[in-house]
Amino acid sequence: MQANYSPKDIESAAQQQWDSQQAFLAQENSEKPKYYCLSMFPYPSGKLHMGHVRNYTIGDVLSRYHRMQGYNVLQPMGWDAFGLPAENAAMANNVPPAAWTYSNIEYMKQQLKSLGLGVDWSREVTTCKPDYYRWEQWLFNRLFKKGVIYKKTSTVNWDPVDNTVLANEQVIDGRGWRSGAQVEKREIPMYFFRITQYADELLQDLDTLPGWPEQVKTMQANWIGKSYGVRFAFPYELDGKQDKLWVYTTRADTIMGVTFVAVAAEHPLATYAAQKNPALAAFVEECKHGGVAEADIATMEKKGMPTDISVTHPLTGEQVPVWVGNYVLMSYGEGAVMAVPAHDERDFGFAKKYGLPIKQVIERSTAAPSTDDASIEERVFDPTKWKIWYEWKSNTIVRTVNSGKYDGLYFDQAVDAIAADLAAKGLGEKKTQFRLRDWGISRQRYWGCPIPIIHCPTCGDVPVPDEQLPVKLPENVVPDGAGSPLAKMPEFYECTCPQCGGKARRETDTMDTFVESSWYYARYASPQCDTGMVDKAAAQKWLPVDQYIGGIEHAILHLLYARFFHKLMRDEGLVTGNEPFKNLLTQGMVVAPTFYRDLPAGKKLWINPAEVEVEIDAKARPIGAKLIADGKPVVIGGTEKMSKSKNNGVDPQAIIDAYGADTARLFMMFAAPPDQQLEWSDAGVEGSYRFLRRVWNLSAELANHDLKKAISGKLAESDQALRREIYLALKQANFDFSRFQFNTVVSATMKILNSLEKAKASADHAVLGEGLSILLRLLSPITPHIAQTLWKELGYGDDILATTWPEVDESALEQDEIELMIQVNGKLRGSLRVAKDADKAAIEQLALAHEVVQKQLAGAPAKKVIVVPGRLVNIVA
RNA sequence: GCCGGGAUGGCGGAAUCGGUAGACGCGCUGGACUCAAAAUCCAGUGUUCGAAAGGAUGUGGGGGUUCGAGUCCCCCUCCCGGCACCA
Numbered sequence: 010m011q012a013n014y015s016p017k018d019i020e021s022a023a024q025q026q027w028d029s030q031q032a033f034l035a036q037e038n039s040e041k042p043k044y045y046c047l048s049m050f051p052y053p054s055g056k057l058h059m060g061h062v063r064n065y066t067i068g069d070v071l072s073r074y075h076r077m078q079g080y081n082v083l084q085p086m087g088w089d090a091f092g093l094p095a096e097n098a099a100m101a102n103n104v105p106p107a108a109w110t111y112s113n114i115e116y117m118k119q120q121l122k123s124l125g126l127g128v129d130w131s132r133e134v135t136t137c138k139p140d141y142y143r144w145e146q147w148l149f150n151r152l153f154k155k156g157v158i159y160k161k162t163s164t165v166n167w168d169p170v171d172n173t174v175l176a177n178e179q180v181i182d183g184r185g186w187r188s189g190a191q192v193e194k195r196e197i198p199m200y201f202f203r204i205t206q207y208a209d210e211l212l213q214d215l216d217t218l219p220g221w222p223e224q225v226k227t228m229q230a231n232w233i234g235k236s237y238g239v240r241f242a243f244p245y246e247l248d249g250k251q252d253k254l255w256v257y258t259t260r261a262d263t264i265m266g267v268t269f270v271a272v273a274a275e276h277p278l279a280t281y282a283a284q285k286n287p288a289l290a291a292f293v294e295e296c297k298h299g300g301v302a303e304a305d306i307a308t309m310e311k312k313g314m315p316t317d318i319s320v321t322h323p324l325t326g327e328q329v330p331v332w333v334g335n336y337v338l339m340s341y342g343e344g345a346v347m348a349v350p351a352h353d354e355r356d357f358g359f360a361k362k363y364g365l366p367i368k369q370v371i372e373r374s375t376a377a378p379s380t381d382d383a384s385i386e387e388r389v390f391d392p393t394k395w396k397i398w399y400e401w402k403s404n405t406i407v408r409t410v411n412s413g414k415y416d417g418l419y420f421d422q423a424v425d426a427i428a429a430d431l432a433a434k435g436l437g438e439k440k441t442q443f444r445l446r447d448w449g450i451s452r453q454r455y456w457g458c459p460i461p462i463i464h465c466p467t468c469g470d471v472p473v474p475d476e477q478l479p480v481k482l483p484e485n486v487v488p489d490g491a492g493s494p495l496a497k498m499p500e501f502y503e504c505t506c507p508q509c510g511g512k513a514r515r516e517t518d519t520m521d522t523f524v525e526s527s528w529y530y531a532r533y534a535s536p537q538c539d540t541g542m543v544d545k546a547a548a549q550k551w552l553p554v555d556q557y558i559g560g561i562e563h564a565i566l567h568l569l570y571a572r573f574f575h576k577l578m579r580d581e582g583l584v585t586g587n588e589p590f591k592n593l594l595t596q597g598m599v600v601a602p603t604f605y606r607d608l609p610a611g612k613k614l615w616i617n618p619a620e621v622e623v624e625i626d627a628k629a630r631p632i633g634a635k636l637i638a639d640g641k642p643v644v645i646g647g648t649e650k651m652s653k654s655k656n657n658g659v660d661p662q663a664i665i666d667a668y669g670a671d672t673a674r675l676f677m678m679f680a681a682p683p684d685q686q687l688e689w690s691d692a693g694v695e696g697s698y699r700f701l702r703r704v705w706n707l708s709a710e711l712a713n714h715d716l717k718k719a720i721s722g723k724l725a726e727s728d729q730a731l732r733r734e735i736y737l738a739l740k741q742a743n744f745d746f747s748r749f750q751f752n753t754v755v756s757a758t759m760k761i762l763n764s765l766e767k768a769k770a771s772a773d774h775a776v777l778g779e780g781l782s783i784l785l786r787l788l789s790p791i792t793p794h795i796a797q798t799l800w801k802e803l804g805y806g807d808d809i810l811a812t813t814w815p816e817v818d819e820s821a822l823e824q825d826e827i828e829l830m831i832q833v834n835g836k837l838r839g840s841l842r843v844a845k846d847a848d849k850a851a852i853e854q855l856a857l858a859h860e861v862v863q864k865q866l867a868g869a870p871a872k873k874v875i876v877v878p879g880r881l882v883n884i885v886a
Numbered sequence: 887g888c889c890g891g892g893a894u895g896g897c898g899g900a901a902u903c904g905g906u907a908g909a910c911g912c913g914c915u916g917g918a919c920u921c922a923a924a925a926u927c928c929a930g931u932g933u934u935c936g937a938a939a940g941g942a943u944g945u946g947g948g949g950g951u952u953c954g955a956g957u958c959c960c961c962c963u964c965c966c967g968g969c970a971c972c973a
Binding site: 165566 | 888897900911913965972973
């Protein structure tokens, strides 16, 4: 074999071997259990970034590991190919989004292949191709006819200069990113998926997903936000007409404390009041400025203005003033909220600011309810959610006060009594409500899947008949940033009505790109199927996805939409089962240090870490940094997610070219556990490369010996010790593989190599050979090229993927004596060697007799002795 | 603002059920090899007092439970992800 480790040679050779064997084609007819391992598909932005490398390495490690465990593995790959960046690139370079996207795919596919991923490329899916989105349009029509998709108006960011709708990302400090114009809210008609119809199921089925991280399930549950409350009305009279102002509250026990009502700027009452009040009209106008992103609305200054309208409190009959508040959103709930300044932080701030009355109606209960009270749980408030006058404690129990006939009631009693009275008056009822809103999917953009609807002046919105699908998106178009180009293309939108044959107009909006990524996992089961969205038998075979891997940033939207789509497809009879992803692994971000120099006007020049040299003191603490090119200092910024804007990205291709894919993969797996943030380190990459070189060198040294010889006879003590070290590490590695903690798997392989190197001159070759075979198999999912090459070179076999996973030889782990730690008062004072089966009394006696203990006790008797078998003895002096 | 997560040596991280804090790697220091350097190998490396033996101290901050807390409970600070049109 070659004396030196040469990743370029061995990696291309191994990849050619896998290609020629078609090693990673998933088997449609196999006795083995299936394992569908899916990584979130990439958006073809140009070239791979480190986040991709991390994601796909994790997926490949799991795929190869399961393959060696005897599974029939499906690991597919594809392209989430519609999206906004293609339109931006098109405008910048005057290239159609399609051409840009396809050339990116071609390049990135080569990059993925050079990583040595065990992907079944025969199942590649590209969402911008008609053979894919055709089925999305087909499903759209079925759901439209069913009423699961409907049309209503919704609020968007409007750029009044470019005359275009802006994505939230394109709104910077309330202004359009290209025009710089102040953004306005605008109501436009859109198509919606009725996801709220599935809210309860989406919530409840989270309990059927033990393989999902708790934090993701919690986030989804909170996002869906089921609440139990009361919907009730404030009656009022306007121009002699009786009407009701409806609101919803989860704190009906505080209704007696309402001192005003706030409505959204777009609320009919606000519109009415503004007609006669120019100041209010100006305020309503002002509320329309700014974007629609919730984070902006929630953090902006709370402002309001009174109307001259007042409504009647449904229980007290008192008059309550109506205010317009910029923080009340028309699209949430009723577009109006009751305000209880005494018991709500936001209302409190608002009341203080505008001098509105504050009326306390609950207080902390002084007498705790008896413990046998069955409903005590419901009366215990979560202090993080309910704040009482800002002075609250954990598990505060509150009772109503100052509330007339409702005085002295606990939360649930007060809600019951108040809801009953409201119901009796026809002014309210108990109601569960969801925070989740219906999913608006219309986008006024070009590079997306066309919505298959035809607008007919006589027949209304008519779905495009199935036989006319797909509605193809013209591909040779360059958008100009001023609205959708499709709306300017008569050859696209001019059509005839499928129902009456009259002149009609085709819908020019496209779908949210989240729609494509909501069902691609199902398409992989039968990617070429041209008779349906999925082939039912194939879907039955491969679904659900056994392991899904992707960034934590997708914890809510993408994962919720995909779960929703699975249920939609189930209800269409396309798939079985209720959930698409059995197990979920959410991967952390790849981050790197940042460096910059200050420029005039508060701007910064970001400098790539590769061009910077960090200076350290004698204890290796960083004390400064300078640009290598000019030797002058640069400022050390924070450690942040790799990005173009901070110029702290490292190109994976450069790493693969310099060290090989195995080194890149090894570093990715070793530097952090998969769900944690990973900090890039050039020195860490060097270390990974060094380790692989040591593996190669040791293999080369031992290559001439018979490493496959069976272990026989009584082993020398040193050989027994070596086997024990190896099997301890294997045991650890197996456990860590099972819990996806790959960094400690790598650490275990390093321990094995260290042990083998130390013992190589004196150890039995059979023991060394056994250890090396374990090492290579443990490494093969992570660094497949070197593992495969050495496996063959050392004569273990032709194909490491076809071997069995190493098992722990428990007999190699046994020892006669074990070491126990001795603590005095919980502090480590010494250690003790005892027989492995020594009983507690014997251990206690030995420990008490130990000189360290004698010294600590200084003649006094021990108060207490705690023996933890196999671990320690703690003596309480 | 709301929801979720995180904080351990100079750095990345380990510690599986409340039981030896710092595995493994990087970096650094010293040594071997070399004309020299690189590479490689060997040794050391939380902080602090000490010549050493040994002691004290130490897991973002404050409090608590326990024989014993990085781990459990309460409060706080800072950082990161998401917030419905980035993907």
